[in-house]
Amino acid sequence: xxxxxxxxxxxxxxxxxxxxxxxxxxxxxxxxxxxxxxxxxxxxxxxxxxxxxxxxxxxxxxxxxxxxxxxxxxxxxxxxxxxxxxxxxxxxxxxxxxxxxxxxxxxxxxxxxxxxxxxxxxxxxxxxxxxxxxxxxxxxxxxxxxxxxxxxxxxxxxxxxxxxxxxxxxxx
Numbered sequence: 001x002x003x004x005x006x007x008x009x010x011x012x013x014x015x016x017x018x019x020x021x022x023x024x025x026x027x028x029x030x031x032x033x034x035x036x037x038x039x040x041x042x043x044x045x046x047x048x049x050x051x052x053x054x055x056x057x058x059x060x061x062x063x064x065x066x067x068x069x070x071x072x073x074x075x076x077x078x079x080x081x082x083x084x085x086x087x088x089x090x091x092x093x094x095x096x097x098x099x100x101x102x103x104x105x106x107x108x109x110x111x112x113x114x115x116x117x118x119x120x121x122x123x124x125x126x127x128x129x130x131x132x133x134x135x136x137x138x139x140x141x142x143x144x145x146x147x148x149x150x151x152x153x154x155x156x157x158x159x160x161x162x163x164x165x166x167x168x169x170x171x172x
Contacts, residue, residue, distance in 0.1 A: 002060055002071060006053060013049030021045070043100045050097050055083055058093055062139035067150035077148060086142045089135065096131040099124070 021041065050057065059081050063074035083090055103124045112118045 002064075005071065006056060006060075010049050010053060013052055014045050017045050017048045039104050040101065043104060047097045047100065051094065054090065054093055055081075058089060058135060058139045059083075059143060061136065062143040063148075065140055066143045067148060069150045069152075073150065077150070080148055081143060081146055086138070089138045089142055092131065092135050092138060096128065096135055099128050099131065 021044070055078060056075070059078060060071070060074045063069065063077050063081070064071065067074070067077065069077065106120075108117075108120045108124065110121075112121050
């Protein structure tokens, strides 16, 4: 659900990044031509919106997990989490975004022929996932350290329903 909410904002930012790049430089290609001709520029189109949306991308899932709240409530709770208090999280998040540039610059072959090239093909996704997992854990720890309390609103349906208890059979 979070992806459905953030995806439109992400793609709009990608589009504006592409337009700004096209206006400020001599790039005279379409978006798909740019992805084929300049993978570094393509990664820039993907990285900049990610860095702009760093707070909701990194902290909203952590808020949902820690506070056990709804998506909209996690959006409202973002104001209680300042990124300036989470310097390690920001650095690691920026490192995870920059990993895609590192893999492009290393020019790892896409069609490996030797065992070393197979290993080189395995390292980037494993390292990227490991760093992403570490970012998620750091975000959860950061949100938990804020000692935020979420009060669930009582829905009208919940207040009309009596609480049910389960009686388990006993051996008497």
